[in-house]
Amino acid sequence: MKKFLSIFVVLLLLCSVSVLAKGGSSGGTIVKPKVVEADPTDCESFATVKERVKCRLENGQQKETTPEPCRQLAIAAKCVQYYKDTITCYDLNGKEKDQCFKTKAGFETKDVRSERARGEPSLGAIRYYALALLYDLEERAEDAVDENELTADEGAQLISEIIEIKVKILGKAPVSEIKSDVAELRAQWPSEIR
Amino acid sequence: MKVLLLLIVGMVLLSGCDPYEKDGIIYEHVIDQEMPDLPAETVQPDDYTDIQTAEDDFEALDETLDGLE
Numbered sequence: 677m678k679k680f681l682s683i684f685v686v687l688l689l690l691c692s693v694s695v696l697a698k699g700g701s702s703g704g705t706i707v708k709p710k711v712v713e714a715d716p717t718d719c720e721s722f723a724t725v726k727e728r729v730k731c732r733l734e735n736g737q738q739k740e741t742t743p744e745p746c747r748q749l750a751i752a753a754k755c756v757q758y759y760k761d762t763i764t765c766y767d768l769n770g771k772e773k774d775q776c777f778k779t780k781a782g783f784e785t786k787d788v789r790s791e792r793a794r795g796e797p798s799l800g801a802i803r804y805y806a807l808a809l810l811y812d813l814e815e816r817a818e819d820a821v822d823e824n825e826l827t828a829d830e831g832a833q834l835i836s837e838i839i840e841i842k843v844k845i846l847g848k849a850p851v852s853e854i855k856s857d858v859a860e861l862r863a864q865w866p867s868e869i870r
Numbered sequence: 871m872k873v874l875l876l877l878i879v880g881m882v883l884l885s886g887c888d889p890y891e892k893d894g895i896i897y898e899h900v901i902d903q904e905m906p907d908l909p910a911e912t913v914q915p916d917d918y919t920d921i922q923t924a925e926d927d928f929e930a931l932d933e934t935l936d937g938l939e
Contacts, residue, residue, distance in 0.1 A: 771918040774930070778918070786917035788937035799938065806934045809927045816924050851939045858935065862928050870923045 701732040701818050701835050703741040725839055730832035733821050745807070745842035755846065762808050766815055777808035806845050813861075814838050820869045830866075837861055 718738075719731035725744055746755035758780065765776035778786070781804035785791045788805070791798045814835050821831035841857045919930045 770920045770922055773921045774919040787919075788934050790917070792937040802934060802937050806931060806938070809921075809931045809934065812921065812927050813924055816927075851935055854938075855932075855935050858928070858931055865924060865928075870925070 701729045701737075701814065701831070703728075703732070703737070703743045703747075724836075726832050726836040729835045729839070730828050733818065733828045733831050733835075744839045745846055748843045749846055758804050758807070759811075762811070765808065766812065773812075777805055777812075781805040781808060803845050803848075807842050810838050810842050810845075813865075816869050820866070825868050826866065834861070834865075 717731055717735050719728050719735065720741060722728045722731055728744070742752055742756055743759045746752040746759070749755055761780045762777065765773055765780060768776050775786075778791075778801075782801035783791050783805065784794060784798075784801075788802060791802060817826065817831050817834045817838075820826040821828055826834075837857070838861065841854060841861065844854050844857065919926065919933075921927060921930065
């Protein structure tokens, strides 16, 4: 019995330390810290989103901040919480990742069409799901910068455009406008980032 | 502890022998039988999106934005 208990405790400890917090150039909870100089740049001191993102790409995120898109909201708490909740999803792949995004967003069904059929209350969940998909693209851009497939400036440009789309989604901008922005982003998406 | 283990093993073994009914068909000794294919209408489609690449993200995003309209 003691053996079982000790094995269980060891496994529990291993599991708890292997949960890595997700790094993010658009702010939020973190951190896969990068090795930085003693006096790291305060990315929050930059005026524009692109500059802050570029700073985080180059220096890593030093402290927990409010995710960029949530900053535009009058009440950011739910938005911030969603970012925290979805962190674990980004380590998944395929259908598991999609399921995780949808569950955390509050989906009661498996696909957007069925979810929409639930009526007005589903709109919030669909918006949050869209944010997760955009964050996934952001992750891909960050990885491309880490692997030197993109410069920090190119990565920051893409990510700041993604953030702009997220802000529009949260701000309930006309869908036609959001679609047009997504189409533009897709057209300029570098083919080497998969 | 041993009793608990024996109970679990026993339940697992017994569950394979129990007859059960599914779709109006009574299955006995499931372990020895080849399971027939389920009728097409009872198969639940797996509607989650297979997200592997950026292209998949964009596809899902398009569908999602359609849902917001």
